[in-house]
Amino acid sequence: xxxxxxxxxxxxxxxxxxxxxxxxxxxxxxxxxxxxxxxxxxxxxxxxxxxxxxxxxxxxxxxxxxxxxxxxxxxxxxxxxxxxxxxxxxxxxxxxxxxxxxxxxxxxxxxxxxxxxxxxxxxxxxxxxxxxxxxxxxxxxxxxxxxxxxxxxxxxxxxxxxxxxxxxxxxxxxxxxxxxxxxxxxxxxxxxxxxxxxxxxxxxxxxxxxxxxxxxxxxxxxxxxxxxxxxxxxxxxxxxxxxxxxxxxxxxxxxxxxxxxxxxxxxxxxxxxxxxxxxxxxxxxxxxxxxxxxxxxxxxxxxxxxxxxxxxxxxxxxxxxxxxxxxxxxxxxxxxxxxxxxx
Numbered sequence: 438x439x440x441x442x443x444x445x446x447x448x449x450x451x452x453x454x455x456x457x458x459x460x461x462x463x464x465x466x467x468x469x470x471x472x473x474x475x476x477x478x479x480x481x482x483x484x485x486x487x488x489x490x491x492x493x494x495x496x497x498x499x500x501x502x503x504x505x506x507x508x509x510x511x512x513x514x515x516x517x518x519x520x521x522x523x524x525x526x527x528x529x530x531x532x533x534x535x536x537x538x539x540x541x542x543x544x545x546x547x548x549x550x551x552x553x554x555x556x557x558x559x560x561x562x563x564x565x566x567x568x569x570x571x572x573x574x575x576x577x578x579x580x581x582x583x584x585x586x587x588x589x590x591x592x593x594x595x596x597x598x599x600x601x602x603x604x605x606x607x608x609x610x611x612x613x614x615x616x617x618x619x620x621x622x623x624x625x626x627x628x629x630x631x632x633x634x635x636x637x638x639x640x641x642x643x644x645x646x647x648x649x650x651x652x653x654x655x656x657x658x659x660x661x662x663x664x665x666x667x668x669x670x671x672x673x674x675x676x677x678x679x680x681x682x683x684x685x686x687x688x689x690x691x692x693x694x695x696x697x698x699x700x701x702x703x704x705x706x707x708x709x710x711x712x713x714x715x716x717x718x719x720x721x722x723x724x725x726x727x728x729x730x731x732x733x734x735x736x737x738x739x740x741x742x743x744x745x746x747x748x749x750x751x752x753x754x755x756x757x758x759x760x761x762x763x764x765x766x767x768x769x770x771x772x773x774x775x776x777x778x779x780x
Contacts, residue, residue: 463495465507471496473516480511528560530573536561538582545577594626596639602627604648611643660692662705667751668693670714677709707755714749714759724756726769732757734778741773 462468471493477483487498497503500514508514527533536558542548552563562568565580574580593599602624608614618629628634631646640646659665668690674680684695694700697712706712723729732754738744748759758764761776774780 465504596635662701670749
């Protein structure tokens with residue numbers, strides 16, 4: 438022990454007694470024989486036993502320090518045979534791998550379970566990656582003989598060849614692709630997640646990869662907001678539920694978005710009532726009653742029917758409600774005739 442450390446230890450209560458008793462401990466062989474008679478399972482058991490009050494004064498609680506010149510390991514001292522990983526002598530990689538192959542385990546999870554079962558020989562490591570990482574280790578699939586390789590270590594076909602193969606399957610979308618990938622028909626050199634593997638080498642979308650022509654919303658070209666809204670209003674849908682049912686049908690054109698609130702959020706979107714032409718829109722988005730009525734009267738419409746037709750034409754500004762009787766019922770509404778200036 439260096440003098441500086443020893444000086445520091447003198448300041449620890451009880452250290453003088455430890456130094457005084459240091460030479461009163463049993464010789465290493467006798468202490469080891471005593472320790473082995475306790476039938477303890479490891480260093481945790483030893484530490485617990487030392488604190489129990491049963492430890493004789495001539496047995497050190499830190500035998501690895503007291504007997505450091507004779508010390509081998511806790512496994513040797515306690516007689517368990519357990520060694521620290523650095524002290525194990527493992528079989529060469531090829532021999533250990535052959536042993537692992539013969540176990541017929543199918544996954545890393547099964548290997549971990551078997552390693553903890555008590556059946557593993559001392560010269561077969563529980564963590565083969567750490568032991569053989571520089572002497573032959575490829576992966577768990579190679580170690581167990583399953584042939585499974587981690588995605589980052591696999592060699593896949595080029596994007597063009599993989600896409601050509603994928604298109605030959607005639608699948609109709611990503612869901613069908615995912616289902617097919619779970620089957621035994623998928624070759625090892627075709628990735629289950631092509632969007633990740635080919636993201637920097639040609640990937641556009643599943644529509645392109647599978648040949649369906651379907652594009653993700655971010656890659657589609659939709660009609661302008663006003664054109665799309667004009668088309669939707671002619672459908673005479675009355676609610677969000679009606680819209681949801683229609684947008685999921687095969688009647689929706691590809692250039693009409695299924696989520697218009699997202700597509701047009703910065704270029705005209707007010708709400709579903711405005712989108713469908715029902716007039717169910719937040720009041721704060723409309724002109725004050727008198728200004729809106731002045732606008733309506735300038736249209737020179739002759740009846741409610743004419744107003745309704747005009748509202749769905751696509752020409753109505755966002756700040757003019759299609760159902761003014763609802764929006765202005767508490768702020769000046771006096772009937773359609775008054776609204777259109779026919780009184």
